[in-house]
Amino acid sequence: MIARHLPRARPAVSRRTALRALAGVGGALSLAGCAGMAANGLRFDASAISEKPTLLVATTRKPVNGARAAPWYGTERASAMSVARAKLTPPDDGRFSLAAVGLIDWRIAAIEPVPHLRDLIGEGASGDDVLVYVHGFNTTFETAALDAARLSDGIKFPGGTFVFSWPSKAKLFDYGYDRESAMWSRDALEQVLDELIVFPTGRIHIVAHSIGTMLTLEALRQFYSRGGEAAAERIGAIIFASPDIDIDVFASSVARIGPLAGKITLITATNDRALAVSRWIAGGITRVGAAEKAQLEKLGLRVIDASAQGWGIINHDLFLSNAQIRQVIRDAVSGVSRLGTRREMFQHVG
Numbered sequence: 001m002i003a004r005h006l007p008r009a010r011p012a013v014s015r016r017t018a019l020r021a022l023a024g025v026g027g028a029l030s031l032a033g034c035a036g037m038a039a040n041g042l043r044f045d046a047s048a049i050s051e052k053p054t055l056l057v058a059t060t061r062k063p064v065n066g067a068r069a070a071p072w073y074g075t076e077r078a079s080a081m082s083v084a085r086a087k088l089t090p091p092d093d094g095r096f097s098l099a100a101v102g103l104i105d106w107r108i109a110a111i112e113p114v115p116h117l118r119d120l121i122g123e124g125a126s127g128d129d130v131l132v133y134v135h136g137f138n139t140t141f142e143t144a145a146l147d148a149a150r151l152s153d154g155i156k157f158p159g160g161t162f163v164f165s166w167p168s169k170a171k172l173f174d175y176g177y178d179r180e181s182a183m184w185s186r187d188a189l190e191q192v193l194d195e196l197i198v199f200p201t202g203r204i205h206i207v208a209h210s211i212g213t214m215l216t217l218e219a220l221r222q223f224y225s226r227g228g229e230a231a232a233e234r235i236g237a238i239i240f241a242s243p244d245i246d247i248d249v250f251a252s253s254v255a256r257i258g259p260l261a262g263k264i265t266l267i268t269a270t271n272d273r274a275l276a277v278s279r280w281i282a283g284g285i286t287r288v289g290a291a292e293k294a295q296l297e298k299l300g301l302r303v304i305d306a307s308a309q310g311w312g313i314i315n316h317d318l319f320l321s322n323a324q325i326r327q328v329i330r331d332a333v334s335g336v337s338r339l340g341t342r343r344e345m346f347q348h349v350g
Contacts, residue, residue: 047153048128049161053088055149056120057111058192059165060185061141072111073141077167077181081188083120085112086145086163090153106149108142117195128159129202129236131333134189135163136210136244137178137274140170150320151207155330159202164189166215175281182215189219194227196234203236205333209319210274213243213288217253224257232259237332241267241319243288244278247295250288254299265302265332267319268293269309304328 049055059082061073067084089107114120131152135144148163166185168178196204208216216238224232243250243266254261268289275290288296293305309322318325330336 045156047156048158049088049149049152050090053090053106053149055086055088055145056160056162057084057086057145057165058082058117058120058162058188059084059141060181060188061165061167063113067111067113070108071141072108073165075167075169077184081117081191083114083117085114085120086110087112088146088149090149106146106153108145117192118198121195121199121201127200127202129157129333130160130162130196130204131157132162132164132192132196132204132206134206134208134212134216135165135168136208136212136242137168137175138170138172139165139168141165143170147209147320151326151329154320154326155333157333162192164192166212175278179211179214182211183218186215186218186222189215190222193219193223193235194231197227197231204234205236205238207239207241207319207329208243209241209317210244210289213240214245214249216240217245217250217257220257220260221253224260229259232257235260235263237329237335238264239267239319239329239332240264240288241325241329242269242272242275242317244275245288247286247288247291251299254301261300265304265328266296267304267306267325267328268296269305269307269318271307302332 059073060078061082062076062078063082064071064074067073067082073082086108087110089109091105131148133144133148133151135147139147144165145163148161151157152161164185166188167181168174193204206216206220217240220235220238238260254264266288268291270290270292272287272290275287278287293303296303304325306318306322306325309318309324319329320326
C-alpha cells in the first residue's frame with residue numbers, strides 16, 4: 001500500500017528512481033570497469049529482457065485509446081482479458097550514463113495488442129522458462145509493466161517475462177476497489193497459466209506482490225484443482241513478496257494446492273507499515289507479509305524475514321529496491337540454495 005508516482009514529464013524523477021539513485025551512486029563508482037565492459041558491448045550475465053526489451057502483457061483492465069497510446073490500459077474492469085506485446089526502452093547502461101546512478105529508468109515505447117493469448121505465447125515458446133509478475137495495490141498499468149521489467153532485469157532472468165495487470169484505481173484510498181478487482185481477475189490469471197502449460201516453454205515462475213498474492217493464490221488453487229499434479233510440475237518458483245492476505249485464509253488455501261505449496265517462498269517484514277494499515281482495515285487480522293517468521297514456517301513454507309533489510313519508512317517493495325531480496329528471488333527461480341537454506345540466508349549475508 002504505497003503511494004506511487006510516475007509523472008508523465010520525463011525530467012521528473014520518481015520516488016523509486018530516487019531511491020535507486022542513492023543506492024546506485026556507490027555501485028556506479030566501484031563498478032565503473034564493469035560498466036565500461038557493457039558500454040563496449042560485453043554484457044556479463046545479461047537478462048533476456050535487456051537483450052530483447054519486450055514484455056508480454058495480459059490484463060483485465062479496460063483499454064484506453066485502443067491501447068495505442070499512454071496510459072494504454074486504465075483503471076476500469078474490461079469485459080474480456082486483453083493481451084499485448086509491450087516494446088520497452090531500456091536504460092542506457094554506459095559508464096557515463098545517468099542510468100548508471102539510477103536517474104533514468106525503463107520506459108514503454110509502444111503497446112502492440114494481439115488477438116489471442118496463444119499467439120503471444122506461441123512466438124516465444126522455445127523451451128525457455130517464463131516469469132509471470134502480478135502487481136499489488138495502488139498501481140497503474142505503466143508502473144506494473146515497468147516493475148516487471150525491473151524485476152526481470154534485476155534477477156537476470158534468462159527467459160520471457162509476462163506482466164499480469166488487474167484493474168487498480170492507483171489511488172491510496174481505493175483499497176476496497178483494488179481488493180475486489182484483484183479477486184475478480186483470478187479466472188483470467190488461471191487462464192494465462194493454463195495456456196502457458198500447453199506450449200513447450202520451460203518452467204513457469206511466479207512473483208506476486210501485496211494484494212497480487214491473494215489473487216495469485218486463488219488462481220493457483222483453481223489451477224491445481226483442475227490440472228492436478230501434472231499441471232503443478234510445470235510451475236517453478238512461487239515468490240510471494242509482502243503478501244497482503246489474511247493469515248487464516250492463506251493457511252487454508254495453502255493446504256489445498258498440493259505440491260505447489262512446497263514451491264512457495266515468502267518474503268516478509270514485520271516492520272512493513274503498509275501491511276500494518278491493511279491489518280487495521282481488515283479488523284486486526286494479521287497479514288501474511290507482516291507475520292512472525294516462526295508462525296509461517298509452521299505451514300512448511302520457506303520464509304525470508306527481511307525486516308532488517310529495509311531502510312525506508314514503508315518497507316513494502318523491498319523485492320524491487322533491495323539487492324539481497326532480488327538475490328533471494330533469483331536463487332528461488334534457479335533452484336539454488338546459496339548458503340545452506342534460504343531461511344538462513346540473512347544470517348550469513350551482511
